[in-house]
Amino acid sequence: xxxxxxxQRSQLSREEGRELKLLHFILNQPNIDxxxxxxxxxxxxxxxxxxxxxxxxxxxxKGPIVTDLxxxxxxxxxxxxxxxxxxxAILYGxxxxxxxxxxxxxxxxxxxxxxxxxxxxxxxxxxxxVQILVGRSDVLLHQLFDTGEVxxxxxxxxxxxxxxxxxxxKLCEQLGLIVPGVSxxxxxxxxxxxxxxxxxxxxxxxxxxxxEAEKGPVTSYTTEGFSExxxxxxxxxxxxPKFEILGNPNLVYESVLRQxxxxxxxxxxxxxxx
Ligand SMILES: C[S@@+](CC[C@H](N)C(=O)[O-])C[C@H]1O[C@@H](n2cnc3c(N)ncnc32)[C@H](O)[C@@H]1O
Numbered sequence: 001x002x003x004x005x006x007x008q009r010s011q012l013s014r015e016e017g018r019e020l021k022l023l024h025f026i027l028n029q030p031n032i033d034x035x036x037x038x039x040x041x042x043x044x045x046x047x048x049x050x051x052x053x054x055x056x057x058x059x060x061x062k063g064p065i066v067t068d069l070x071x072x073x074x075x076x077x078x079x080x081x082x083x084x085x086x087x088x089a090i091l092y093g094x095x096x097x098x099x100x101x102x103x104x105x106x107x108x109x110x111x112x113x114x115x116x117x118x119x120x121x122x123x124x125x126x127x128x129x130v131q132i133l134v135g136r137s138d139v140l141l142h143q144l145f146d147t148g149e150v151x152x153x154x155x156x157x158x159x160x161x162x163x164x165x166x167x168x169x170k171l172c173e174q175l176g177l178i179v180p181g182v183s184x185x186x187x188x189x190x191x192x193x194x195x196x197x198x199x200x201x202x203x204x205x206x207x208x209x210x211x212e213a214e215k216g217p218v219t220s221y222t223t224e225g226f227s228e229x230x231x232x233x234x235x236x237x238x239x240x241p242k243f244e245i246l247g248n249p250n251l252v253y254e255s256v257l258r259q260x261x262x263x264x265x266x267x268x269x270x271x272x273x274x
Pocket of ligand 1: 059081082083087107109136137
């Protein structure tokens with residue numbers, strides 16, 4: 001991170017309740033009628049408010065990396081893990097819809113964030129297309145599989161509890177949702193705050209993954225390689241996945257880091273190729 005980026009980010013307010021404040025800022029805009037039904041206008045207002053307050057959105061620098069993937073893959077359905085106030089759901093939901101898709105699922109643990117996101121999604125005119133599901137990502141992913149709503153992952157955006165990235169991907173693998181030649185996974189924040197275990201997994205050889213899988217199912221989130229703050233964020237005492245996680249070590253990935261020039265963070269883009 002450059003000195004300027006560090007200084008700017010540390011000056012942002014982390015005041016409690018800033019997410020609700022954002023909603024009021026947007027709904028009280030004098031030109032609210034011109035914002036209604038306009039996803040980009042809603043995103044611009046979130047970006048404007050983010051000049052003063054710290055928000056965990058993917059933001060305008062990294063945002064286009066996944067929009068480009070949507071334009072290329074034209075997924076029917078897309079899933080994201082971690083909705084927060086709905087920035088990525090609006091940005092990517094709009095792109096999936098413009099590319100002829102049918103549904104954007106956004107999975108969010110925190111009901112208050114989900115409520116705010118629902119209001120902003122509605123303002124953007126994406127209600128009915130973007131579906132925000134409240135709960136833990138592993139439980140909701142299993143539910144989407146059980147109900148048959150999702151039969152394969154076309155495009156998955158991972159942006160939630162950092163230690164859950166690898167285990168949620170492995171859960172999708174063992175459910176047969178990761179399909180060679182189809183599935184693409186984009187994972188945010190892999191440099192800042194960073195996610196060494198995830199990068200190691202998606203870049204590992206099949207042989208290495210098979211040897212690791214011999215040790216048996218994973219039953220807890222590993223906090224090794226994460227700061228204390230990252231390990232404790234969101235999940236509190238719930239430090240175990242709800243299912244035995246086996247994954248599928250036989251899947252072959254091609255994985256690249258996509259980092260905007262001069263930016264402190266990046267998205268890892270992983271394609272299942274075999
Ligand atoms: C970085 S924010 C998401 C930002 C959003 N994708 C965007 O770019 O606008 C992470 C979100 O993940 C949620 N979260 C954390 N752990 C989760 C879990 N296990 N399942 C679902 N959501 C989770 C948090 O409550 C938080 O709102």
